[in-house]
Amino acid sequence: MTKLKNILALDDEPSMRRLLEISLKQAGYQPVLAENGREALDILRQGGIDLVISDLHMPVMDGLKLLATMQQEGIDVPSIIVTAQGEISTAIEAMKLGASDYILRPFDLSTLEIAIERALSLSRLKLENRYLRAEASQDTQLIGQSPAMQKLQQAIRQVAPEKATTLIAGETGTGKELVAQAIHQLSPRKDALFVAVNCAAIPGDMLESELFGHERGAFTGAVKNRIGKFEMADGGTLFLDEVTEMPIGLQAKLLRALQQGVIERLGSNRSLPVDIRVVAATNRDPLQAIADGKLREDLYYRLNVFRIDLPPLRERKSDIPALATHFLKPRGLSLDDAAAQTLQTYTWPGNIRELQNILERAAIICGGDTISTEHLPTDITQHATLATTTTAVPEAMTLATQANMSLPIATETLEKDMIRTALQQTKGNKSKAARLLDISERSLWYKLSRYKLEDNNDQESPLPD
Structure with a gap:
């Protein structure tokens, strides 16, 4: 259920305040009353107000002064000015100071309701625009038809219609935020905001303010x-990325917000109800994070109502040609068969992001409309060569088997051949050779x-720490 909107109504006439109070209650809002701008400002500074309805002329602080002070202090709350027929020019001045609308007195309930709905909608639209621009620049498609991707898409369809908190686990670069966005887009909440927070990117002492x-x-x-x-x-x-990087003390406050559906801003003791669906993600093993003291066990159980484990790219290599086509299409480029085959031999420690x-690098150096193996990084082409070399059993291995050599000796022969090949491909670079060999x-x-x-020189070199 969406929270009841708190509307601050201020007028120096008691009868007018009473009329506004009754009208707001009948319209389904929660009225908060004030006699003048100074009293209203104190209330606004506490937070929790969704809209202001203000008279222009009041003692102590009038409507225009209130609007100017709100603008100066950054109190971003929509407002409606109530004015008389002959004061329209002053009402226009109020709108220049940030008022959303004005209504003429005397007014009826339907006029008031229309003005309130319009002001709240405009405020919501401004907020949405900030995020929709960012979302529009992001690719939210889930590409691929491998068995692993079909299983993932089925899980998304199952959980999307529900409000259940969802925990997405997967290596860095597997597309956790894309999955969270897909869940949002298939949910009844798709017309509201999808708000993402990277808990690892925000310093711990700032994260609480960012969230609450x-x-x-x-x-x-x-x-x-x-x-x-x-x-x-x-x-x-609300998407909480890398939730295990959140300070352990802040996790207790997050747990309370999830359980009770209310939050408190820093510096305020007023509880604000919120109606949100939380999707969290981590690149750690959650149970290991609990053992390491990085994740509260009670928060884990609250988040882990529905679990989705994302497959790494090395477990869905058949999707690589489709992914490559998707990434290259905006540039008008394609990938030739040899390059596609080369990409499928690599282990992709950085997953889809890598x-x-x-x-993107290949597209820059390509110079034409087709990317081939010559445009790919040396590490990947060397890895492909090594993989091709070791696909078939080496001749030395065959000879070892024919000579009835033991398994340890045969294994040693194979290891020697693979190490020699890796060193040859990397021109003796041991760091690169180790990566090729996946050791x-x-x-x-x-x-x-x-x-x-x-x-001899290398043999005498000490092993690295």
Whole structure:
């Protein structure tokens, strides 16, 4: 259920305040009353007000002065001015100071309701535009028809219609935010905002304000009120990326917000109800994160109502040609068959993000309309050569089998051949050779020493720490 809108109505006449109070209640809003601009300003500074309805002429602080002060302090709350027939020029001046609309007195309930709906809609539209521009620049398509992708798409269709919190686990670069956006777009909340927060990218001492907002003066540098991502996502979806990087103390406040559906801005003791659907993501093993003290166990169970595990790109290599076509199409480029085959031999530790970056680099140096293997990084082409070399059993391995050699000796023969090939392809660069062989550099140094594959100088070099 969407929260009841709090509307601040101010007028110095008690009878007018009473009329506004009754009218707002009948229209389904929660009225908050004030006698003048100064009293209204104190209320606005506490937060939680969705709209202001103000008379122009009041003692202590009038409507124009209130609007000017709100603008100066950054109190971004829509407002409606109530004015008399002969004061339209003053009402226009009020709109220049940030008022959303004005109505003439006397007014009836339907006129008031229309003005309120229009002002709230305009405010919401301004907020949405900030995020829709960012979303429009992002690619939200899930590409691929591999079995792993079909299973993922089925899971998204199952959970999207529900409000259940969802935990997405997957390596860096697998597209966790794309999956969260797909869940939002297929949900009943698709017309509201999708708000993303990268918990790893925001310093811990700033993250609480980013999530829950703050009041003016709540801390040094808080010169104006600010709504947080929870309030922005009201009615929509809040995506918490890398949630295990959130400070453990802040996780307790997050848990309370999820359980009770209310938040408090920093510097305020007023509880604000929010209606959001939370999708969280992590590139860690959640259970290991709990064991390492990075994730509260009770928060994990609250987030893990529905779990989605994203497959790494190396487990869905059949999708690489389709992904490449998708990334290259805006540039009018294509990938030849040899390059596509080369890309499918690589292990992709950086997943889809790494693939996209490599294709972007290839597009820059291509110089034509087709990307071939010569435009791909050396590491990838060398890895493909090594993979081709080791697909068939080497001749030495065959001879070893024919001579009834033991399994340890045969394994040693194969390892030697693969190490020699890797070193040849990388021109002796041991770091690159270790990556091609998918082993640590320390392991490579150990095998070089054990099999005496290095010259004397290298043999005397100490193993890396």
